[in-house]
Amino acid sequence: MRRLVTDTLIIAERNLIRLPRAPELFIGFTLQPIMFVLLFNYVFGGAIRTPGYSYIDFLIPGIIVQNIAFGGFATALGLNEDVRKGLIDRFRSLPMSRAAVLGGRTLADVATNTLSLTVLLVTGVIIGFTFQSSFGEAVAGFGLLLLFGYSFSWFLAFIGLLSKSSESVNSIGFIVVFPLTFVSSAFVPVNSMPAGLRDFAEVNPFTVIVDGLRHLWLGAPAHNSVWGSVAWSLAIIAVFAPLAVARYRRAAVSA
Amino acid sequence: MSDGPAIEVENVVKHFGEVRALDGVDLVAERGRVLGLLGPNGAGKTTLVRVLTTLIKPDAGSARVLGRDVVHEGPLVREEIGLAGQYAAVDENLTGMENLTMVGRLYGSRRRAARERSRELLERFDLVDAANRPTKTYSGGMRRRLDLAAALVAKPPVLFLDEPTTGLDPRSRLSLWEVIEDLVGEGTSVLLTTQYLDEADRLAHNIAVIDHGRLIAEGTPEQLKDRVGGEHLDVTLEQPGDTDRAVTVLAPLCAGRPTVDGNVIHVGVRERRGSIVDAVTRLSDAGIAVEDLALRRPSLDDVFLELTGRPAEPASEERDLADDGPAQQERAA
Ligand SMILES: Nc1ncnc2c1ncn2[C@@H]1O[C@H](COP(=O)(O)OP(=O)(O)OP(=O)(O)O)[C@@H](O)[C@H]1O
Numbered sequence: 315m316r317r318l319v320t321d322t323l324i325i326a327e328r329n330l331i332r333l334p335r336a337p338e339l340f341i342g343f344t345l346q347p348i349m350f351v352l353l354f355n356y357v358f359g360g361a362i363r364t365p366g367y368s369y370i371d372f373l374i375p376g377i378i379v380q381n382i383a384f385g386g387f388a389t390a391l392g393l394n395e396d397v398r399k400g401l402i403d404r405f406r407s408l409p410m411s412r413a414a415v416l417g418g419r420t421l422a423d424v425a426t427n428t429l430s431l432t433v434l435l436v437t438g439v440i441i442g443f444t445f446q447s448s449f450g451e452a453v454a455g456f457g458l459l460l461l462f463g464y465s466f467s468w469f470l471a472f473i474g475l476l477s478k479s480s481e482s483v484n485s486i487g488f489i490v491v492f493p494l495t496f497v498s499s500a501f502v503p504v505n506s507m508p509a510g511l512r513d514f515a516e517v518n519p520f521t522v523i524v525d526g527l528r529h530l531w532l533g534a535p536a537h538n539s540v541w542g543s544v545a546w547s548l549a550i551i552a553v554f555a556p557l558a559v560a561r562y563r564r565a566a567v568s569a
Numbered sequence: 570m571s572d573g574p575a576i577e578v579e580n581v582v583k584h585f586g587e588v589r590a591l592d593g594v595d596l597v598a599e600r601g602r603v604l605g606l607l608g609p610n611g612a613g614k615t616t617l618v619r620v621l622t623t624l625i626k627p628d629a630g631s632a633r634v635l636g637r638d639v640v641h642e643g644p645l646v647r648e649e650i651g652l653a654g655q656y657a658a659v660d661e662n663l664t665g666m667e668n669l670t671m672v673g674r675l676y677g678s679r680r681r682a683a684r685e686r687s688r689e690l691l692e693r694f695d696l697v698d699a700a701n702r703p704t705k706t707y708s709g710g711m712r713r714r715l716d717l718a719a720a721l722v723a724k725p726p727v728l729f730l731d732e733p734t735t736g737l738d739p740r741s742r743l744s745l746w747e748v749i750e751d752l753v754g755e756g757t758s759v760l761l762t763t764q765y766l767d768e769a770d771r772l773a774h775n776i777a778v779i780d781h782g783r784l785i786a787e788g789t790p791e792q793l794k795d796r797v798g799g800e801h802l803d804v805t806l807e808q809p810g811d812t813d814r815a816v817t818v819l820a821p822l823c824a825g826r827p828t829v830d831g832n833v834i835h836v837g838v839r840e841r842r843g844s845i846v847d848a849v850t851r852l853s854d855a856g857i858a859v860e861d862l863a864l865r866r867p868s869l870d871d872v873f874l875e876l877t878g879r880p881a882e883p884a885s886e887e888r889d890l891a892d893d894g895p896a897q898q899e900r901a902a
């Protein structure tokens with residue numbers, strides 16, 4: 315157990331040292347949502363009706379949730395590269411904890427997520443986002459985001475170990491995660507969608523998380539969304555952490 | 570800890586789909602010795618190393634490292650081993666120093682001790698100047714050396730080196746040989762795969778030759794070389810028509826069957842000493858004109874020719890079966 319903790323920290327440190335040396339990924343994942351904030355707010359903002367809230371207030375929680383989900387792609391792409399470059403072989407031949415490579419990788423995401431979340435929030439505040447809740451609730455919102463981001467990193471760790479190439483990791487991002495975040499309450503109110511989509515959007519975990527965050531930051535009605543978010547996050551970890559670790563144990567350069 | 574052999578392999582079988590990468594291998598490596606594993610491309614060398622380092626599970630049979638079962642006692646085995654795989658496994662965005670320190674800490678050392686040890690190894694592998702550069706700026710040979718250093722970080726009692734000198738320049742090769750000899754002098758057991766007989770010859774106390782996943786010969790370098798006929802003489806004739814006569818004339822010198830390749834005759838000779846003179850005399854007495862004549866050390870090809878009666882297979886054929894996409898392509902690049 316102590317081994318698990320120290321090894322996880324060593325691997326997390328490794329992934330964070332790398333960051334400033336290969337910053338493209340991080341910058342991409344942060345710049346792109348800033349661009350989205352500006353585009354959505356200034357281009358679509360006038361056309362999207364969000365009763366009770368200004369569009370920027372409505373938008374920021376949604377876009378931050380989307381951004382946090384993509385933060386986990388650093389894990390998916392990083393692990394995928396580690397497998398292809400043979401580093402996973404090296405780690406698997408060491409007397410280290412077998413959960414640490416994944417634990418450290420996903421933990422590093424929490425750090426980078428914190429950073430990009432802050433960048434986005436500051437951008438939002440500059441162009442007019444305001445908290446409409448207590449300090450404690452705002453902080454709880456932060457915590458909820460990081461927990462959800464962490465759980466999503468485990469899902470993406472599994473995807474990264476499963477994929478044969480970084481291209482296929484990317485296509486999961488664009489074919490699965492991107493649409494999932496759009497068909498949710500992140501950018502438009504769910505009740506403005508056509509019936510079929512609306513049904514889907516209502517059960518989409520992204521809707522639950524975004525609603526939970528809007529409750530904590532804007533005082534929107536909660537409808538169990540906060541506990542729902544926690545439950546979803548824990549469920550994702552409970553399912554994908556063991557799957558990813560099992561995959562890791564078998565991951566071999568060409569097997 | 571028992572003092573049995575360093576490595577024991579019993580009837581290990583490993584399939585990859587249709588390919589029998591290991592087809593019932595039995596092998597023993599003694600402690601404090603170097604076992605050289607030789608074989609052509611696709612023979613199963615890397616697969617055996619991966620089984621022994623707990624990276625893959627065998628389909629059948631069993632293997633032990635220092636008496637610990639590689640399947641059931643993986644964590645204990647990993648405490649005792651160091652691995653330098655066939656392709657350098659270093660983090661490109663970390664410096665040489667950071668790579669080694671990370672590995673040292675993952676073996677359980679304190680940060681400070683790991684740094685100390687890393688510095689020592691960087692020196693030993695001539696990487697001090699590059700120690701603080703990200704390894705993506707390293708040349709292939711430098712990465713290779715760093716990877717080998719990483720295998721030595723924890724001074725493991727059993728080392729697995731998969732083609733450690735492939736891609737190294739002659740000087741680095743020689744210094745790696747010295748490092749290995751020092752380690753063995755200190756009691757380390759080494760399993761080393763190689764394509765080069767001269768490397769095995771210099772380092773290995775015992776050699777195992779595998780092909781198609783089977784052990785086809787085993788012994789000390791001397792014993793193996795005797796089977797191949799020690800030294801080799803390549804005689805190039807001026808007239809291809811003279812080959813039959815030349816083979817007859819040279820027969821008394823030969824250890825094995827002479828082979829003919831166009832107007833070149835390859836002969837395994839019994840004695841190094843005097844064999845050139847002897848061959849020239851015999852040929853000129855018979856009135857056979859010689860264009861060129863060279864004495865050389867036996868190569869792995871000679872071992873194969875002798876042991877299997879056919880040349881080692883071309884590298885590409887078997888590889889294609891295994892090539893399952895970007896992983897190998899990228900590494901080959
Ligand atoms: N993961 C894999 N999937 C499919 N086939 C594989 C896999 N790994 C190895 N093989 C096959 O198993 C056989 C043995 O491969 P191995 O890598 O052990 O050979 P080797 O002796 O190390 O060769 P080389 O000298 O080229 O490194 C080959 O036919 C190879 O194609």
Ligand SMILES: [Mg+2]
Nearest residue numbers: 614615616655
């Ligand atoms: Mg190999």
